[in-house]
Amino acid sequence: MMTRAFELDASDPLSDYRQRFTLPDGVIYLDGNSLGALPTATPAAMARVVENEWGEGLIRSWNDADWFEMGGRIGAKIAPLIGAQPDEVIACDTVSVNLFKLISAALAMRPGRKVILSEPGNFPTDIYMIEGLERQGLAVQRLASRGRITEALDDDVALLMLTHAHYKTGELFDMAAMTKAAHDAGALVLWDLSHSTGAMPVDLNGVDADFATGCGYKYLCGGPGAPAFAYVAERHHAGLAQPLTGWFGHARPFAFSDEYEAAPGIEQLQCGTSPILGLAALEVGVDLIAEIGVDRLYAKSQALSEFFLECMAAHGMSLELVSPSQSDERGSQLSFRHENAYGLCQALIARGVIGDFRDPDILRLGFAPAYLRFEDMAEAARHLAEVFAGEEWRREEFNRRAAVT
Amino acid sequence: MMTRAFELDASDPLSDYRQRFTLPDGVIYLDGNSLGALPTATPAAMARVVENEWGEGLIRSWNDADWFEMGGRIGAKIAPLIGAQPDEVIACDTVSVNLFKLISAALAMRPGRKVILSEPGNFPTDIYMIEGLERQGLAVQRLASRGRITEALDDDVALLMLTHAHYKTGELFDMAAMTKAAHDAGALVLWDLSHSTGAMPVDLNGVDADFATGCGYKYLCGGPGAPAFAYVAERHHAGLAQPLTGWFGHARPFAFSDEYEAAPGIEQLQCGTSPILGLAALEVGVDLIAEIGVDRLYAKSQALSEFFLECMAAHGMSLELVSPSQSDERGSQLSFRHENAYGLCQALIARGVIGDFRDPDILRLGFAPAYLRFEDMAEAARHLAEVFAGEEWRREEFNRRAAVT
Missing domain, CATH: 3.40.640.10 (Type I PLP-dependent aspartate aminotransferase-like (Major domain))
Known part of the structure; x- marks a missing residue:
C-alpha cells in the first residue's frame, strides 16, 4: 500500500501544507481531534x-x-x-x-x-x-x-x-x-x-x-x-x-x-x-x-480515513468499527471497539503512532487533514496490524491492570 | 529630589529585581495595577x-x-x-x-x-x-x-x-x-x-x-x-x-x-x-x-507612594488626592481628582509616563513595587509638575473634545 500512498500524496493538493506545521520526528499524530498540531507560524x-x-x-x-x-x-x-x-x-x-x-x-x-x-x-x-x-x-x-x-x-x-x-x-x-x-x-x-x-x-x-x-x-x-x-x-x-x-x-x-x-x-x-x-x-x-479551506480539508479527511480502512483490509485486519462506515456520515476520525483497546492504544503510542483511548473499549484515531499524509495512513495501519498480531498490547494491558491492583 | 531618589534606590533591598522585568526604554510605567510588566523569564x-x-x-x-x-x-x-x-x-x-x-x-x-x-x-x-x-x-x-x-x-x-x-x-x-x-x-x-x-x-x-x-x-x-x-x-x-x-x-x-x-x-x-x-x-x-515576597513588596510600595507625594510637594504641586493619605490605608496606587484628568493623563503618556485615566475625572498612578525605582518617582513627579504647569494637557483635552464632537 505504500506505493499507492506515495501516489496519493503526490497528487494531494494539500500536501504542501504539512510544512506549515511543526510535527515531531518519528511520530504519526492521529490525535489532532484532541489537540491540533502546532502551526510553524505560532512561536x-x-x-x-x-x-x-x-x-x-x-x-x-x-x-x-x-x-x-x-x-x-x-x-x-x-x-x-x-x-x-x-x-x-x-x-x-x-x-x-x-x-x-x-x-x-x-x-x-x-x-x-x-x-x-x-x-x-x-x-x-x-x-x-x-x-x-x-x-x-x-x-x-x-x-x-x-x-x-x-x-x-x-x-x-x-x-x-x-x-x-x-x-x-x-x-x-x-x-x-x-x-x-x-x-x-x-x-x-x-x-x-x-x-x-x-x-x-x-x-x-x-x-x-x-x-x-x-x-x-x-x-x-x-x-x-x-x-x-x-x-x-x-x-x-x-x-x-x-x-x-x-x-x-x-x-x-x-x-x-x-x-x-x-x-x-x-x-x-x-x-x-x-x-x-x-x-x-x-x-x-x-x-x-x-x-x-474547509471544503478541501473535508475531502482530504474522507480520503484519508477511506485509505486507512483499505490499508487495514490489505493487512487482513478487521476491528469492529463504531464510526459510520460511509465517510460522509462521520467526522474526521475512525473509532474501533476492542476489549483490549487500552493496550492497543498504548502499544501504538510506544511506536510513535499517537491515537487515543476512550473508556472503556474505544481506540480513536483522528485524521486531521491539514497535516497528515497518505503515507502516514499506510504506516499507521501497518503498525496497528503488527501490534494487533503481536504481544506488545498484552504487556500494556498487564501494566495497566498491575497499576490499578 | 533626585539625589534623595538615588540614595533610596541604592539602599532598596528589591532594586535588583527590576532587571528581572523587561521594561521599554523611555517609559516610566505607572500602570502595573492594570497590566503588570513582562518578566524577563516569560518569553x-x-x-x-x-x-x-x-x-x-x-x-x-x-x-x-x-x-x-x-x-x-x-x-x-x-x-x-x-x-x-x-x-x-x-x-x-x-x-x-x-x-x-x-x-x-x-x-x-x-x-x-x-x-x-x-x-x-x-x-x-x-x-x-x-x-x-x-x-x-x-x-x-x-x-x-x-x-x-x-x-x-x-x-x-x-x-x-x-x-x-x-x-x-x-x-x-x-x-x-x-x-x-x-x-x-x-x-x-x-x-x-x-x-x-x-x-x-x-x-x-x-x-x-x-x-x-x-x-x-x-x-x-x-x-x-x-x-x-x-x-x-x-x-x-x-x-x-x-x-x-x-x-x-x-x-x-x-x-x-x-x-x-x-x-x-x-x-x-x-x-x-x-x-x-x-x-x-x-x-x-x-x-x-x-x-x-509580599511583605517586602508592600513595604516598598508604601515607600514609593510616600516619596512620590514628597516629590510633588517639593514641586509645589497640590492635586486633590482621592486615595487615603496614609499609605497603610491604601493599595499600591495614588489617585488624584482633577477636572482635566484626561488631558493630564494623555500628556503624561506622551512623555512616556504611563498612568491611566478613570472616568470622569481620576488620574490613577500605580506603583508596582517589583520593578519601579525611587528615581522613577522623582522623574514622574517632575513630569507631572511640568505638564500641570504647561499647555500640553490643554491640547490633549482639545483633541478629546474634538474627537467626540
Missing part, C-alpha cells in the same frame, strides 16, 4: 505578542495592538468555516462556559419551557452544563437516544442541544433535519461544533441554527486550552440575555457604570477580560485553516 | 511550552508536562501570597466567571437568603455578575456605601462581596472587621483581591474569609487577560455547589460519565479545559512575585 506570533505587544506596548496595546478587538476579529474569521456571518461569532471563554451562556439565553427566550434535550453519551461537559442549570433550578435535563430525539421534542423543550460530530464515534447529526424538527416543536437549537470546526464544512445559517459553540484547540490548532467560540444567529442578538454579564460584554466597559448594559452585538457574549495570549495562538491556527 | 517559558510541550509533546503533554495539574499548582503558589492553604486556591477562568461561581456557591449555602451586598462603585464586573444572577431570579443586589455596609447586613444577606483595595481610589477595607460583621449577621464573605494580590499581604485564613478571587494580570504579572484565581476556605469544600459544572471540575473527567460528580477539592471550581498558554505565563509571574 513567532507568540513571541511578538509577548515581547513586543505586552513587553514594549504594555497597557497601550489594548488599543494600539487591537487587543480589545481580538475576540470579535477571530470570531469573524471562524464564521465562514461554519456558515455564519462575521458579526455572529466571537472567540471567548471555553466551550463549557459558552454552553452555559447559550443554554441560559435559550431558556430566557422560551419562558415556560425548562427542558434541555440532548442525547446520552454526548460529550460530558455538554451534559454537565445542563446539570449546572438544573442545580440552579432553572433547567430540566432530558436525554433521548439518537433515534428518539424527534419524539422527545415536546412543548416543554426550550432547547435541543447536540454535538454535530460525536466525540467518540464521529457520527454526524443531520443538522438541517434536527434543527427543523426542533423549530417545528417550538424549541431552539444549540450545536456543539467542537469536532467539526476546521475539519468539515458546517452551514449554521443554511440550517437556520440559533446557537453554536466550538473548540479552538482541536482542528483549529489554537493550542492547549485555546479559547472557544460562540455563535448566535443575528436575529437573536437584540433579544439576547445571558447571566455571565461581565464587563467585557458591556456596551461601554470603560464608563465604569454600576448598571450593566449589554453590548448590542455578539460582543455581549464576552464576560471577563479577553485572554490575549490564548487568542493570539488561536488566531494563527484559524488563519491557517481558513487559508486551506 | 523563554512561553517558547518552551509552545515549541516543546505543545509542538513536540502534543497531546502527551497533558500528562508528561503536568498540564492537568497547572491550575492547582499555580493556585498553591498563589496561596501563601493571600494567607491561604495550598489546597484552597486554584487558577482558572476569569475574575468575572469566578465571581459567578462563588456568588452561586454562597447562595446555595444560605437557602432563604438572596441578597448579595456590595458597595456602589465597586469594580463594575463585580456588580455586573450580581446582576447576572438577578437576571436568573436567584439573587437580589443590594449596594450600600462604605460607611453603611454593616447596617445593611440583615437576615436577607447571603453574601457580602467587597473588593479589598478599591480599583479607583486604592482605599482598603478592613478585611477582618468586615468579615466578622458579615459572619455575625449570618452571611458569607467573598473578597475580590484583584488590586491587592502580589502588592500587599492578605490573610484570608486569618480573617476567616469564605471565598475570594483575584486577577492574574496586574501585580502577578501573568500577561494580558491572564487566568484568574479562586479561593474557597477548606471548611466549605465538602458542601460546595456551583453551577459552572464543566468537565475539568469533575472527579473523574476521563470516565466520560453522563453524571456530574464534583471533584472533592478546590479542583471542582475548574470548568472547561485549562488555558495552558495563559497559565504558563501566569506561573512565571507568580514565581517571581513569590520569590520577592
